[in-house]
Structures are given as C-alpha cells and as structure tokens.
Amino acid sequence: MRTEALLRELRRQLEDGGLHASLLVRDLHTGEELGIDPDLRLPSASLVKVPLALATAERIRRGELDGADLLDVEPGRITTPGPTGISRFRHPVRIAIDDLLYLSTSLSDQAAADALFALTPPARVAGMLAELGIRGISVRHTVEELSDTPVERFDPDQVHLAHALAIDAGTSGRGHRVPQLDVSRASSGSARSYTDLLQALWTPSAVHPETAARVRTLMANNVLRHRLAPDFTSDASTWSSKTGTLLNLRHEVGVVEHADGQSFAVAVLTESRVPAAAQPGAEALMAQVARALRDHLRQLR
Numbered sequence: 001m002r003t004e005a006l007l008r009e010l011r012r013q014l015e016d017g018g019l020h021a022s023l024l025v026r027d028l029h030t031g032e033e034l035g036i037d038p039d040l041r042l043p044s045a046s047l048v049k050v051p052l053a054l055a056t057a058e059r060i061r062r063g064e065l066d067g068a069d070l071l072d073v074e075p076g077r078i079t080t081p082g083p084t085g086i087s088r089f090r091h092p093v094r095i096a097i098d099d100l101l102y103l104s105t106s107l108s109d110q111a112a113a114d115a116l117f118a119l120t121p122p123a124r125v126a127g128m129l130a131e132l133g134i135r136g137i138s139v140r141h142t143v144e145e146l147s148d149t150p151v152e153r154f155d156p157d158q159v160h161l162a163h164a165l166a167i168d169a170g171t172s173g174r175g176h177r178v179p180q181l182d183v184s185r186a187s188s189g190s191a192r193s194y195t196d197l198l199q200a201l202w203t204p205s206a207v208h209p210e211t212a213a214r215v216r217t218l219m220a221n222n223v224l225r226h227r228l229a230p231d232f233t234s235d236a237s238t239w240s241s242k243t244g245t246l247l248n249l250r251h252e253v254g255v256v257e258h259a260d261g262q263s264f265a266v267a268v269l270t271e272s273r274v275p276a277a278a279q280p281g282a283e284a285l286m287a288q289v290a291r292a293l294r295d296h297l298r299q300l301r
Contacts, residue, residue, distance in 0.1 A: 001296075003034070003296065006292065006293075006296055007034075007036060010036060010289045010292055010293070011036060013285065013288075013289060014036070014270075014285065014289060017281065017282060017285040018272055018273040018274040018282065019270045019271070019272055019273070019282055019285060019286070020040075020270065020271050020272075020273065021036060021037065021040075021268065021269065021270040021271075021286070021289070022035075022036070022037050022038055022039070022040035022041075022042060022190050022191040022192075022267075022268075022269045022270075023035050023036045023037070023038065023191050023267065023268050023269075023289065023290060023293065024038035024191035024192055024195045024265075024266075024267050025264055025265070025266050025267075025290060025293040025294045025297055026195050026199065026264065026265045027262070027263075027264055027297055027301070028198075028199060028202055028203055028255070028263040028264060028265055029261075029262065029263065030301070032297060032300065032301075033195070033297070034293045034296060034297050035191060035192070035293070036289075036293075037191075038190060038191040038192040038195075038267075039190050039191075039192050040190055040191070040269075041183045041188050041189065041190050042183065042188060042189070042190070042249065042251070042269045042270075042271060043180060043181050043182075043183060043186040043187065043188050043246065043249060044137070044138075044186070044187045044188055044189050044244060044251070045244035045245055045246035045249050045251060046108050046110075046113075046143070046242070046243060046244040046245065046246075046251075047189065047194060047242055047243075047244035047251050047253060047269075048137075048139055048143070048187045048244075049104050049105055049108065049113050049143070049242060050105070050194075050197065050215065050219070050242050050253070051125050051126075051129055051134075051137055051139055051197070052104065052105075052113060052116055052117065052120070052125055052139075053101060053104065053105040053214075053215050053218055054128070054129070054132075054197075054201070054207070054211065054215050055120050055124065055125040055128045055129070056097070056101055056116050056119070056120055057101065057211045057214045057215055058128060058132075058207075058208065058211045059119075059120060059128075060097070060098075061208055061210050061211050065097055065119060065120075066097070067096060067097045067098035067101070068096055068097070068098065069096065069097050070094045070095065070096055071094070071095060071096075071097065071100065071115060072092065072093075072094050073086055073089075073092065073093050073094075073095060073111070073115060074092050084103075084107045084108065084109055085103045085107050085109025085110070085111055085112055086103065086109055086111035086112055086115070087109070087110055087111040095112075095115075097116070097119070100112045100115050100116055101116065101218065102218060102221070104116055105215070105218040105219065105222075105242065106218050106219075106221040106222050106223060107223055107224075108222075108224060108242070108243065110143045110144070113142075113143040114142050114143050114144050117142045117143065122139045122140055122141055122142065122187070123139075125139045126138065126139040126140075129197075131206075132200065132205070132206045132207055133200070133205070133206045134193075134196060134197050134200055135193065135196070136189060136190060136192065136193030136196065137187075137188075137189040137193045137194065137197060138183075138186075138187055138188050138189065139187050140185065140186060140187050141186070141187060145179075145180065178247070180246060180247075181246075181247065181249070189269075190269070191253075191267040191268065191269055192267075194253040194267040194269070195253070195265045195266075195267045197253075198253060198254070198255055198265040198267070199265055200212070201215050201216055201219075201255075202216065202255050202263060202265065216240060216255075219240040219241055219242055219254065219255075220238065220240040222240065222241050222242060222243070222254075224243045225239075225241075226283060227243055227250070227252045227283050227286060227287060228241060228252045228254060228266065228268065228286065228287045228290055229241065229287075230284075230287060231287035231288065231290065231291040232254070232256040232266070232287070232290075232291065232294075236258060236259040236260075237256050237257060237258045237259065238256070238257050239254055239255075239256050240254050240255050240257075241253060241254025241255070241266075242254065244269075248271050248272040248273075248274075248275075249269075249270065249271050249272075250270050250271075250272065250279070250282060250283065250286065251268065251269045251270065252266075252268055252286070253265075253266065253267040253268070253269075254266055256294065262298065262301075264294050264297065266290050266293075266294065268286050268289070268290050270282070270286055
C-alpha cells in the first residue's frame with residue numbers, strides 16, 4: 001500500500017475507534033519517520049517519569065545525588081494514590097534513591113516519582129532537558145497533582161461521568177476545564193518530542209552514555225506491558241517503554257530493537273472520545289496502528 005493510502009486508512013481506523021492521536025515511528029539508524037499528527041501536544045501523564053528518570057540518573061552520575069542514600073517515607077507523607085508501590089504500603093519505609101528510580105520508572109509508582117520530584121523539582125527537570133538539547137517536553141508539576149481529577153469526586157460506578165467531562169470540556173486551543181488536561185498548564189509533549197527523547201537515549205547525543213544506558217534499562221524492565229508490547233515483543237525483538245494514563249488519555253512511548261540490528265522509536269499519545277475507563281479495544285488499536293507504521297517503514301528500507 002502506498003504511504004498516503006496507508007495514512008488515510010490508519011486515520012480512519014483511529015476515528016472509528018474513537019481516538020484522537022499523535023503518533024510517530026522513527027528508524028533510529030536512518031532517521032526516516034512516519035506519523036499521524038506527530039506535533040499535536042497532549043498532556044504527558046506518567047510519560048513525564050522518563051524525563052524525571054533522566055534527570056535523576058544524570059544527577060547521580062554527576063555526584064549531585066547518591067543513589068545509595070536512604071529516604072524515610074512515612075505513610076501519608078506522600079499522598080499520591082496509585083495501584084502499585086509505596087502508596088500501597090501500610091508502614092513507614094526507608095528506601096534508597098536508586099530503588100525509588102526503579103519503582104517510579106519500571107512500575108510507574110506515583111509516590112516514588114513524587115519522592116524523586118522532591119529532590120529534583122519539575123522546573124529543574126525541565127531545565128536539564130533543555131541543557132541536554134531535548135525540546136518540546138514541558139515538566140510543570142508533580143505527579144500528585146495528577147491525582148486530583150474529577151475521577152476522585154465520583155463513586156466508582158460513576159467514573160464514566162468523569163470521562164465524559166474530560167471529553168467534552170476541552171477547547172479548540174487545547175485548553176481544558178480540567179487543569180491536568182490543559183496543555184498550557186499541565187506537563188505535556190507530542191509524539192515528535194517524545195521520539196526525540198527516545199532518540200537521545202538510544203543513539204549518541206548530549207546525554208551521557210552512562211545515564212542513557214541506565215534509563216534504557218529502566219524502560220526495558222517496564223512491567224506495564226498490556227498496551228503496545230503485544231505487537232512489538234517477540235523472540236526476535238525487545239520492547240522498552242513507558243506508559244501514561246489519565247482520564248481519557250492513553251499513551252506509550254518506547255523503542256523496539258530487532259535481532260537484525262534495526263531499531264525503531266515509537267511514540268503513541270491518544271485521547272479517547274469514549275466515556276469509559278476500561279477500553280481494551282483502544283489499547284489494541286493503538287498497537288495495531290503503531291505496528292502498521294513500523295512495518296511500512298521497514299518495507300521502505
């Protein structure tokens with residue numbers, strides 16, 4: 001299929017599936033890329049934990065932080081809820097910065113991320129991205145602020161109402177009545193900016209090789225593998241990634257490395273028009289469209 005016809009068909013599939021998306025797939029060796037609205041900015045949600053990991057790992061490498069230093073985290077001191085990690089602990093914990101880095105990135109532990117943000121605030125993370133030449137990703141707030149959304153104000157059987165509000169309360173200029181979904185106030189980025197970040201981590205760049213290798217390992221150990229991983233993992237390839245989820249947002253960015261030496265950065269940021277929390281069909285559609293773009297790029301080589 002010709003490139004133009006493929007893109008039209010993929011756009012149709014996304015539209016039929018109720019998804020508005022920013023996608024980009026880039027061959028990390030040739031620089032060739034293929035995308036759908038790759039410059040559309042969306043709130044980053046938990047994708048912001050990759051810039052946080054990069055900044056933390058770089059500060060450890062520079063000697064500004066000691067990864068072995070232990071932090072005391074008391075129940076209730078960090079209030080960020082989440083399905084995994086420290087926020088589910090019942091008792092005080094003393095944990096090393098290195099281990100907080102693992103929990104934040106590989107398990108997407110909200111409380112661990114905010115413990116790291118206490119050491120390297122959002123403005124400092126954003127400044128380090130700029131210092132390393134990585135543009136287009138804003139880091140404006142801690143992860144705790146992502147937990148104060150309409151979802152927390154509805155009973156579990158009314159979560160669809162929060163998603164309906166998320167869908168209907170946006171403006172044409174990407175503003176939003178829900179602050180976490182307003183790209184002028186929330187941490188945000190596009191498929192292109194996150195692809196640029198992946199390229200900086202996987203190929204020679206201003207990012208120190210030791211720091212880049214550490215973040216790549218954390219992403220390789222990502223335990224949330226229900227979204228794009230089924231279409232990019234095989235015995236002949238590895239998939240390293242980070243997901244992001246907030247209200248009607250479903251994202252994943254990562255790199256697939258093939259046994260034949262080919263490597264592709266994949267960034268998929270989506271917002272759904274369907275007012276439902278659980279959308280396995282949307283998850284599958286994201287992966288199918290991203291894989292179709294990757295397969296087409298491989299055929300062009």
